[in-house]
Amino acid sequence: MSEIIIPLHGLTKGGQEFDYVLDDSFLDGFSHDVVESLECGAHLVAEQRGGWIEIRCRLRGKARVVCDRCLEDLFFPVDLDQTLTVRFDAEPEDVVNDDDNIIILREGTSEIDLAQTLYDLICVSLPMTKVHPEGECNPEAIARLSKEEELLKASVNTPFSGLKEMLKQKKN
């Protein structure tokens, strides 16, 4: 399980800095369903403000995903600045909070693990449609995929057409 621990007690005045590397071992704590590979630096500054704590997050690096069209590697830059607010409450589960950037913890909590929060920030920052720019997909992969798709369609349409196709290919 990946951990990005930030202490919440005794933070120095003016903000305390924390640096983490978010790489493949960080990703191992998650399901790898979106990001295949990650090379990213996380610079976090945690500062006590009145009764709450502000955590400024700066993420810089790149994420590798799979192209939805050709299934080859596709890189996206990670370039994120996000400020999180940590608030405290005696009954945190009773507090209505629909802001992802506000985290409510039980009073007296001494540290926070931001691994899931940072992972979510990265995933949300990636575009919904993950494809290479037009014309930059691997043409061999596209050709192979469309052939497989045709075979699949043929075998779905009639029970024997796919088989016929396979036999035809064997003969050739």
Ligand SMILES: [Zn+2]
């Ligand atoms: Zn592609």
